[in-house]
Amino acid sequence: MKRRKFITIAGIGFVAAGGATYFINNNYQMSKYENQAATIWSHSTKFSGSDNEVMKDLVRYATLAANSHNTQPWLFKIGxxxxxxxxDLSRRCPVVDPDDHHLYASLGCATENxxxxxxxxxxxxxxxxxNNSNNVIEINFEPISIEKTKLFQAIPKRQCTKVTYNGKKVAAEELKKLEMSAQDEGISTQLFTDKKNMETILNYVVEGNTAQMRDEAFIKELKEWIRFNASSALKHGDGLFSATSGNPTAPNWLGDLIFNMAFTEEAENDKYMEQIRSSAGVIAFISEQDNVEHWIKAGRSYQRFALQATALGLKHAFINQPVEVPQVSAQFADYLNIGDRRTDLLVRFGYGPEMLKTMRRPLDQVIVG
Ligand SMILES: Cc1cc2nc3c(=O)[nH]c(=O)nc-3n(C[C@H](O)[C@H](O)[C@H](O)COP(=O)(O)O)c2cc1C
Incomplete structure (x- = not known):
């Protein structure tokens, strides 16, 4: 056999064998991931125990909260x-979140759970x-009678569902419940379900997304948190696993290449247009003051909304681009007519499929002291 032909056949054989090995291993890792996710996203089996056991259980529920880039930027001290x-400032995302707004909103989400x-x-x-230099949240507990509310039941069912929904409208009565759930002193909301406003919001999302896609530092930071396969997601216990938003998995060495090919400005903008047009509505969370205390409040308000939405069988996902890109956020504030107040978070909602759940790190990595 000629040398070149031999090398070609050997090369194809090598790639095929590598592909087959990845396929078999990936199936194994995926089922391991699914089992671990099922354990993480479950209710406690008992609702009593020593003070320490109960506090640990409450921390476990806290870690099921939404959080920016799934960095899980929290530390818990149990009394x-x-x-x-x-x-946990080692988990900051300085490019997308330079003032730690999302980080503190994530702590608010955990608090609400x-x-x-x-x-x-x-x-x-x-x-x-x-509101001191450590910006910590202190929660003290006092006994009351046991109550397993609908929002509590929804905690392990909630997820950010980052795919296309089915376009079905939400009944007025349920929209009212959603709006009510988000209410809090110091936070206001604006909810949109009409085509005209949804299209305007979509344009702001596209404008913000375009700016982010052209920002090398933003892409670099985002990539650091993407997990291209189950094995990597399991190893890190954090980050954005591609399969949870319906994207293909790949070996780490190929992930970067696939990301660069598929994650283009045009493809991402098209995706957001389709996702927003398939949603039933959008809600903006606006705080009265731009400080840590109010960012935490905004996180709490979103998490309550998310739990209420989940309890009603609705899905939701963030579309924060217009509030993350300074030049767009100023225009967006004008559109919402909120003066110099800050829009904290922007979320779409509607009816959609159940997706694979995201990972969480073990409790011993987040409980300190
Ligand atoms: C403050 C905050 C900001 C977020 N921003 C975005 C965002 O801009 N785009 C997005 O797709 N998801 C965003 N998320 C959702 C997170 O990616 C998601 O909560 C995390 O990956 C964990 O997944 P889960 O919510 O399904 O448990 C944000 C979450 C929080 C709390």
């Missing part, structure tokens, strides 16, 4: 009947935010 939540889970353990959570 006898108290939990202190502080930011604790508030609802605590009732199921017969505890009332009293939350206070220490």
């Amino acid at each position: 006898r009947r108290s939990i202190i939540i502080s930011p 604790i508030v609802h889970a605590a009732k199921a353990f017969g505890l009332k959570a009293n939350v206070s935010v220490q």
